[in-house]
Amino acid sequence: MFKLLKRLLVALVLGLALYSLLGFIVLPEVGQRLINQQLAHYTSLPAHLKKIQLNPFTLELSLHEFRLGTEDKPQLSFECFYTQLDWRSLWLGRIQVRSLSLEKPFVQIQLDPKGQLNAQSWFKLPPSDPSSKSSGLPLSIHIEHIALVNGHAQFEDLGPKEAVRLNYDQINLSARDFSTQENAIAELLLSLNNAQTQQQQLSWKGQVKLDPLLVNGQLKLEALELNNLRPYIQQAAPLVVEQGQLNLSSQVQLSLPASGLQLLLDDLSLDTKALRINAPDKRPLIRLEQLSLAKTSVNLAEQRLQIGKIHSQKLETWLAREADGELDWQKLFSNNSTTKSNPAQTKAPANKSSATEKPWQLQIATIQLRNYQIHAADRQPKEAVQLEVGPLNLDVSQIDTQSKRPLQFELNTGLGSKGRLKAQGQFNLATLAAQVQVNTQDVDLRLAQSYLSPLAQVELHSGLLNTTLDVAVTQIQPLALHVTGQAEITQWHLLDARRKQELIKWQRLHIAGIDYRHEQSLNIQRISLVQPYTRFVINPDLSSNFSTLLVKQTPEPTKKVPVQAAPKSINATKPMGIRIGSIQIINGSGYFADLSLKPDFATSIQTLSGDIGTLDNQSTRPAKVVIRGKVDRYSPLSIEGTLTPFDPLQNLDITTRFKQVEMTTLTPYSGKLAGYRIRKGRLDLDLHYRIQGKRLKAENQVVIHQLQLGERVDSDAAADLPIRLAIALLKDSSGTIHLDLPIEGNLEDPSFSIMPLLGKTLGNMLSKAVQAPFSLLGSLMDFGGADPNKIPFNAGQTELSTEAKTTLNALAKALKDRPDLMLEVEGASSPTLDGPSLAQQKLEQAYRALWYQKLQSKGERLPSSPDKLQISDQAKASLLEELYPIRLKQQPPNAWKSLSAQERQTQLQQAVLKSWNQDQASMRQLSQARAQTIKDYLVQQGGINNIRIYLVDSNLSASSENNTVASTLYLAGQ
Template structure:
């Protein structure tokens, strides 16, 4: 055998032996050495079920590898390990592994306590082994590294409740790792995937980890990582509990570092946080984040440039709360502040600001839950549906971002804003809108300032802009408060349906503001002046408010005051109720349907502003004003009018000593004024007219009418306030009624209209006790000297006219009460003036008992310092029978008949009175004797008989003189003087005594009248003609005529008769106007046809003076005929005076008929007074009648 063959054979045998060794002994050796090496290194029991080696492919496979943990539990298990060694290892002189494959590796370990794990003993064992020096020239290339179906089980027993973590389906792929030079610049692309606690995780990228210029490009893909399980591994103790949350990351990370360039770290990709719930320690919620998604296009951390494609925060909920100590829940999460140390000056930095850009920022369906326990009662609210959108945000210069914001407050109020802003330079615009914000929600914060909550809803909108050059500007601002209300005091409060402010603008640079309109609509206010003088409205402001300590602030530079302008203020349909509890009776006043308009208000330099006001006071009085108002200093130029202001509404403000009750009366005023405040005093002028309508006052002592009138009008009034002056063109008094009463003690009711100060007993009580009330001295007597020294006030009154006046006189100090009425008082006083040289002309007229005429003429001046009077008085045809109470009391006899005629002259000049009294008495006849302790003992019947001439007439001339400043001077003394003169002169005029006769013959004792009528019927006229014929045949008889009435029937009939008479008068006037009257035709003879009634009734209704129904604009309403008739009849006053008059009219009608139709001399006919209600003595006699009594002449 040749050597070559031997060598070949030996080689073949060696290869076979080597292969057999590699296939049989080598795996066994490797297995035993590996188990022993692992055991020695870890101190744990290791095992390998099987090791195989393929010498042809240089592949080693190990199955069933494992390392036990404590107590026999598995620590590491590997299903199989495959490793293939590359043949290039020999000629490359480097370890080259073509493939490393690990199947089903499993790692199980536990954390026993902080920094202590179940494998900590292995770590300590490895640390204690001697270190071997590594050769730096070792080269290697490990390729195709892969791990399949790996798993990790981690049991964390160091935390409360323990926690287990798992990693399943672990897949790792690394193409190669090498430091062989020709492979350095070749990137590897590692990949990693697993399920971490059920959350998928993927990682992949490119690395050059062993290059001198380190580079990496990594893709991180993590899906749904459950975050609470990792909170315990935070390096610092978290102040919150992470209840839930998951993290998903899909990002690319590029990192480069080299010696000659700045490092670079660039990240792009997406991060998602889902279902995050963060709670306070103890369980209270802090925040909930259903979704936070950040998409970064390029984040260059070292270059400080951050670009985001989008940031989305969906459904976030923030829970903010403050405790009773004022500490916020988020503030408690912060670490305690260190003790203050002197602040070091900040070092100058050349580092440029970060450049940030966000293409889209969206917050959707967010919520803020706010709770505050600091205010009394606590406060809580929820801001929901918070939506924020920001587009194209950038910190780069001159880059503007657009934004939109909206939210819902407590499921009612809404807020929205949109606009734009930039950070370099800082600018911003905003269009804001707030709707339906409930004011009551803020009550816990207002409770320290107010005593009751404000209710209502607020709407607000505005356009705002800001930049450093022009500052803040606002435009198109508006505010609306709906249903604003509050309660205070005792069941009082205010409410306002709408407060609206429109067109608000503001300019910070010029410090000016403008408002187009302020509107207050449909409101009401009730307030009181309390007994202590306070106003109930002010009780809404809490007293003793805790003062907030002032915080020192740097002095601000002086700026000009805010210039403002309000183009229009409008108050409409506003009602107010004012109660004065400081007065007895708690008077209440109301203002209804108030309207106020102000135009062009401005400040701080106030200019005249237009004003227009109207209201209804106490549901009747019309208040109006229109003009120009300057608030400061105050001045008003314009019109003021008051219509139908009831005097009685202010009765509680009358002097307490006033013994007069005002039960009716209204004031009308229309003035044009120019008034101002100067040094706190009013100045200015006024002109216009005013009047008092339907005035009615009652004597509070006797509780009977005192003074009343239909109208007192002052026309063309003008004057000044400082100094005071007054001019009145005309004063007109219509329908006046005055009641003069002589009380039982002989005093006049006019003497005690005011109680004296300090008087202990009321006047009314003194009258009831029969005492004489004290007479109050006139104030002019007390202040005579000071008044004389004061400058004279200029007063002029062009004319005073009186129409349809009535004076009712009652004397109760007689044994029989005396009543008399003066009717039709009217006339004129012209030229009243306070100037000493000017005298007023007087012309007054009237009728006593609607029969006896009175006329007063002459001159007076009551306004100058000393009264001047020069008057003539003519009083004719006065029937003396009604004054029987006086004759019976003082003379001892009644007066059966007689008439009085007076011609008087009175002159008072410089307090000196001189008078002439010419008296003519016709056919004066005494009646029966009257027992009276006050009666004179003089022979008055003889005196009268002597004073009469043959015609039965008495003529007297009685001059009277005296001084008005004489304390003994009185009108009653003058009357007594007249009586004495009468008796003294009686003996110079002989009179024959008349004897009474009793009539007989035919029965004409009464004449029947229709109920209410004063006219004779045809039948009764025939009866009177027969009576006249009988009297003509008996010239020695005279007839006494007495009228009677039936109280109920005559009162109603009288009203209807008066209406019929007015209708006939209207027809008479109409026929006269149309020239259709027949010659000699009178109103009484006219008949009213049915078709004429409506027209005539309207004419009568129009002339009536009683208050009539009016429409909305104040005009008299048109009424149906029946309604007008009812109102006229109902407003016709028929009392005792009217019935007395009707009784006299019946007697007068009979007397006139006998004179005119019966041809009897009037001297034979006399009316006689009797009880007009007396029942007839004969049965079958009508109660509405005139009775006759015959006497001899």
């Protein structure tokens, strides 16, 4: 028995020794050699495993220092692979592993330009046998702990134009209770760092189940530099990401039930910072400070994307319409699409989605955009238009693509340097219906200059738009649009670009009670026009200043287009209804000049105010017209009556009256048509025009008071008639001429009945030849020793001196005592005395006018008149360089370039002054202004009725005495 025990003990010891020898020494050594031999046979790169350690008692296995690739450039390696098998695997019926770890693994993944992965060439595996069948029994494995420690991965993609290189280290993974058994759940932790920044960039904490598949946990992506992915972005879109950082966090749940893949991202947040995107030509496209998404969820099974809040601030972008009319962004992406796509390789999709496929649902609780800035440009006009939009703030809420509930939005942004735009309302994504309140304030309309220039030679110096509108869209096809509210344009100032003269201006155009229904009706409650002004000039060639401003358009070549049937319109047979409740004109004015006459004719209209009644193209009821104003300050003008605005040739009844018009302003016309200047006279016109069914019946009553002709004027157009005799015959005993000039005829027939007019005129002249006596005008007065015959004025001035006011006060008292006396005022000017002073005044006025225009073009707030501006001497020197070519129609002599700045300025100033020194028009204006000053003083200070004071034609060559020029006064009986 003892020997048996002894033998068993020896056998056991020998067995243990042999087991130990095999486990600790033989198997690791043999295993290492076999593995290296197999690696040499099945790998295309050098491969080596340095050491294997095995503990046959604890079932621990360690593989040390594995390397695939050269020693200096390995592509796959690890420092140590460790695993420990549990003895319980023998009776549990599964592989039970206590621990499995991999220390310092390294992998280098590379994609070549053809998209081939380098890992595909690492191993030379034998082809699989298709006849072999797997048993189908899943391998049951349970690993109590898995660890990957201090891993390192390098990724390089050589496919894009610019290679992509990513480098991550400190890759750590930890898993507990990993099992292939059904419903077994493992806890999994993963983290990796960016090798460049040494900051954690990706982390995962959650659970994993293999049967059935379930992944549930928290995913975090931090400080991802988007410029590292720039080549991929450029492949998808023509955008160059220069800078940008992305942070992402989400709760992830992934499962694969029998119904299909299910993915749920919950509590997702995304944050992008410091984003800089350029175009391929390096021009800036987007600058974004921050964009964040919070409280977001994605449900793949329900096809629903829910976003709690989108917040973005300080985005700056550039947008332009190119000369060909295409947006630069549109052209950028279309070029990229053309470059990338290959029609030959394009294939039709294998499966077309069903028309009944459930669409994705997008829900967004709130969107907040703050301090956006858009640099917009339109390069299609000859002069590019620049528009700055911002700072732009936008709030949107309640977005749901599958709900009938409308979203709410509010927009507040700047337009240009001073304009503002506010819009708020709601929009229904399902029906595309919208209700919006739009308010604009001080929108600079000078942006329209580039669009006006190709059509007319005008300069829009100022104009501000203000609106308060409610816009409603109830459907798109056909468009149902309803706009209500009010709008106004203030400080409108349009200039003649060639002559630098005012053309049309107003202080305020207000349109109240707007009600527009698309293609149905336009109703306006009231239009108010405050301080409108129009300048109309007839040129020497009989063209007008308006007609010469139009730019001749080159007609485009006609293209043959196939004839198509016109689309049917709901309102094709019924024109859109237009109704304007009333039009109000407040304190209007105008200027009219006829340069075809010698001398030039000019007059002005002031204080023009009135109302025009309801204008309605759906009604035959005529509109009432009441307009009143004054011609040359003291002559009343009235227009009253009714008209059918949209068809005035069917129904019109208008009476126009001019009272006490000074006929001296008509001297240019009398000189051309009658051959005589007008020395004195006043005109009353009563014009009554009636149109019924395109038939005109006009009653024109002309009354001329105290008409006196001046000297004869040579004129080829003058009528060969004894004008002075005719006037004398037509005057009644009080010196008044009455003319009735009826006109009657069909407007569609150019021939009118003029014989009754001539017959009545000749009859009146014959009857007056017998009845009208000659009367002499004149009277002598006693003014108590005062002599009112001459009223002196200083050189170039229109102000009255103290002595002149004393004289006029005495004259006013005499006129009040003798109400039958009339006063005639003859303005006077002297070229030798007034010329230099007047030229200096003209120069100062030109300085202020030009400086006013420059400030106006910069959008500066200005006084109501250029006369209120103060200009420095330095600014005048600069302005003088611009005035010289405008005034003299030539450039300064080249010899002046060698002069000093002061000498050159002196020469320029003397030349400009000389051009005004003998200006006849200026002399006449000065003379008339002096006569008007005397009349104003007697009317306003002396209390004399303006009807008793006549302005006679001016004396432009008066002599001077004591450095003054005297205007002459004449007395006449009524």
